Amino acid sequence: MVDDSTRKTLSNIPLLKTKAGPRDKELWVERLKEEYQSLIKYVQNNKDADNDWFRLESNKEGTRWFGKCWFIHDLLKYEFDVEFDIPVTYPTTAPEIALPELDGKTAKMYRGGKICLSDHFKPLWARNVPKFGIGHAMALGLGPWLAVEIPDLIAKGVISYKEKTG
Amino acid sequence: MADWEEVKRLAADFQKVQLSSTTQRLSERNCIEIVTWLLERKMIDLIFTSDGKEYLTPSQLVNEIRGELYDNGGRVNLVELAKLIGVDLAHINTHVHEVIKGHKDIQLILGQLIDSSYIVRIAGEINEKLSQQGQINVSDLTLQYDLPADFLQQQVLEKNLGKLIFGKQDQNDPRIFFTESFIARSKAKIRGALAGLTRPTPVTTILSHIDMSEKLFFSLFEHTGNYGSLTSKMVGAQYIPNVYARSQNEWVNNFYKQNGYLEFDALMRLGIYDYKSYIKKQLANEDILLLNSCVISKSILERVEADIEECISSKSYVDLQSNLPSVFNEKDIQSILISVLTGQKQLQTIVVGSYIISKSFIEKLSKDCDDLVKGNAKSTVESGKYQQYQIDLHASHTKSSKLDEAEEKIDKREERRKKAAGGKSGGGTQGRETKTKSTKKPSRGGNKSFDIDDTEVPERKAVLDIVTADDIRNIIQNTLEEEGLDDLVEPLTDYLLPKLNEQGMEIAANIYATTVADRTANRRQTHNELQNKLNALIGDVRLFEKGIKLLPSELQLLLVKYLLKTLCTDILTEILNYVAAEQNSNVVTDSFNNDQRIKFINDLPPEFKTPLLPLAKCLTGQSIDDFMTAVEEGLSACSMIIKKIDKKKDRTIILNHKHQLLEQLNKCEDLALVLHLATLIIFTTATQCMLHASGRHVSALLSFLKQYLTEEQYAELTSYHDFVTLMLSAGSEAESAKEKLKEKMPTIKSIANDFKKPGAEKS
DSSP, X not given: OOOHHHHHHHHHSOOOOOOOOGGGTHHHHHHHHHHHHHHHHHHHHHHHTTOOXXXXXXXXXXXXXXXXXXXXXXXEEEEEXXXXXXXXXXXXXXXXXXXXXXXXXXXXXXXXXXXXXXXXXXXXXXXXXXTOXXXXXXXXXXXXXXXXXXXXXXXXXXXXXXXXXX | OHHHHHHHHHHHHHHHHHHSOOOOOOOHHHHHHHHHHHHHTTSOOOEEBTTSSOEEOHXXXXXXXXXXXXXXXXXXXXXXXXXXXXXXXXXXXXXXXXXXXXXXXXEEETTEEEEHHHHHHHHHHHHHHHHHHSEEEHHHHHHHHTOOHHHIIIIIIIHHBTTTBOOXXXXXXXXXXXXXXXXXXXXHHHHHHHHHOOSOEEHHHHHHHHTOOHHHHHHHHHHHGGGOOEEEEETTTEEEEHHHHHHHHHHHHHHHHHHSEEEHHHHHHHTOSSHHHHHHHHTTTSOEEEXXXXXXXXXXXXXXXXXXXXXXXXXXXXEHHHHSOTTOOHHHHHHHHHHHOOXXXXXXXXXXXXXXXXXXXXXXXXXXXXXXXHXXXXXXXXXXXXXXXXXXXXXXXXXXOOHHHHHHHHHHHHHHHHHHHHOTTOOOHHHHHHHHHHHHHHHHHXXXXXXXXXHHHHHHHHOOOSSOHHHHHHHHHHXXXXXXXXXXXXXHHHHHHHHHHHHHHHHHHHHHHHHHHHHHHHHHHHHHHHHHHHHHHHHHHHHHHHHHHHSOXXXXXXXXXHHIIIIIHHHHHHHHHHHHHHTTOOOOOTTOOHHHHHHHHHHSOHHHHHHHHHHHHHTSSSOHHHHHHHHHHHHHHTTOOOOOOOHHHHHHHHHHHHHHHHHHHHHOOOHHHHHHHHHHHHHHHHHSOOOOOOGGGHHHHHHHHGGGSOHHHHHHHHHHHHHHHHHHHTOTTHHHHHHHHHHHHHHHHHHHHHOOOHHHHHO
């Protein structure tokens, strides 16, 4: 099960209403609007809590999303590219978030840098179709993954701090 | 398309939001990190709260402590403080000193902070309480305020005494404070209570009444002591009020003066337990005598003395119980008597219980009994009891263990008992016979009872009462009842009984001595008389036997038997009577049957038993000769002699006998007896021999006499005889036969009178 802080974060992300995938034309637009509104709220929340940890943007149709995410460990900020596609069966199928940089560096990852999500994610998502959206996927999927994997990877020396643009 | 526009706009908004600067906020983690870092560098001094989420600077803690102290009304517990502020107790403890340092009005007592405002407040409270209760104990306050006594004493009470607390400290017990009014009130209470006492009262009772503590009472009591109402304090904290002691003394004095005595019980009731020393103190200058239950004055003794003198001089008695106050018990009277009855008086009086009786009074009483004593003594001697007593006395001295003798004793005892039952004269033959059987059988039958009897015998023998207690009681009762001395009957009887008995014994001894002298003379005479009488009887028997021998042999047998049964039995009876008298047993054997006689003889001592036993046996035999020889032996045993047969005398005896018979005949009116007598007369005249026969033998005699009679004489006699038998048969003709007999009686009488011996007639 997800931990308390995650749950709290999750509950602060507005839920979605429209059940529509990228092929649903009108309805997808509707869905996309809700996705954005939800994301805006989520980012807003994060910033308010001084807990901003990603940047996202999408293509024009909203089917492909890309951006950055970072994790602060020992007062150092480790930054990674993040990208994922909206599957055609969305929202029934959750988006597969990928960190291409880390492809091959950890066991908890599929080919192409797609992260292995926890056992709880899928049933939780399935139960909450169509209420969960991209924001939920980030908070529920990527967030915990980063918190678990990055310190481990740093400890193993797989990744090292790179001076980047702050 | 508008939708897509909107999406675009939203995407732009999203970017805008993402790019907007994040509020620069230190997260909790960072803060903690920073603070830890600073602490590590000792750049700041901070105190963690107990939940670890807050820090406090020490000065803040001090401030907060002061604040809490104020909040809690000037008194706060450190533990509670730690809880309220949320800091570890250790921090509080370390910083409490800082709190106190700058402020003299704050104190730390028993882990509690207390400031002066609190002290002022409780001082106010205490004052209020003191004014309400009048008295306050520090220990009570410690309980109430949960503060140490020393603190309350020094910091609260003594500091504020006179300022906030208006009262006084007890001099004896600095822990107690009271108000002036309270002391005044208590004193008044004690004074009142003590004044109200009328008798010795334990302090606890007083205290419970006035509702005061013992300590206070005693501390105040010394002040009240000079009120003068109390005389003394006793063991067990008893207070005796003055009034009481005074009235007690008064009562004692008055009572003693009035009555002349003082009862210990009364003193005990008054509460004087140590009465002896009290009396010594109280009646120091009085002349007193200490008794068992009271003291008495000399005057009472003098009175008693006077009473006794008077009693002696008036020859009467005094009842001390009624003359003295009723409270005196027996022991008292006893001791009074000891002190009063001295020498001379003691000789002249007798003390019975509480009565003093003059000797002369008793003598008067015993004189009344004299007649009785004399009478009884006489009767005792006459009835043989006295002799028995002497014998018993003797026997008990030389007591033998032989069974034979014991048996004899028992017999004697039985005889005595018989006599007692039968009365002194020995009359009532039938009664005696039954008695003999009933008394003899049990003692003979069971050996068990015999054993018991044996042990009892000597005891009983030892005492012989001439007069019984009952007799004396009856006599003196009347006199005493007149005087109203019923109670004295018993003791006086007891007193008189031995004396009178002694007297009686003396009299009896005198009487006995005289009677014994008389008796020895008598006995010699009776011995002679008896010898003569027996000789005469034996002579008669011999003569009768001679007459019998004339008759036909079959008739002889019958007549011999008859003779043995009558005259010979009489002889034996006489002998036995004599023997009994010799043996000092008053048995009269007159109406004994044969068995009883033999039994009696068997019980006799052997010197009588051997000659008398054959004599008794030959009575049932058929021979006069046997009897005669036996009689001779028997008489010799009784030291008597049978006189030689004097033939000359026989004739005169026969003549006398005949004359006697004739005399009887002439007087006789009995129809049958006339014939009997006539027949005997005719026989005697005809044969010159005496005959002893019964009426039954008349017909046989007539037929024998036929040879001596004329025809008509014989016819008259036989016809008369026939009528007699007819009359006696009581048949239908009895009456007519009687008539005939009456007619013929004179004829028969004349025949007997006129009859002459045929031989003589002829010659």
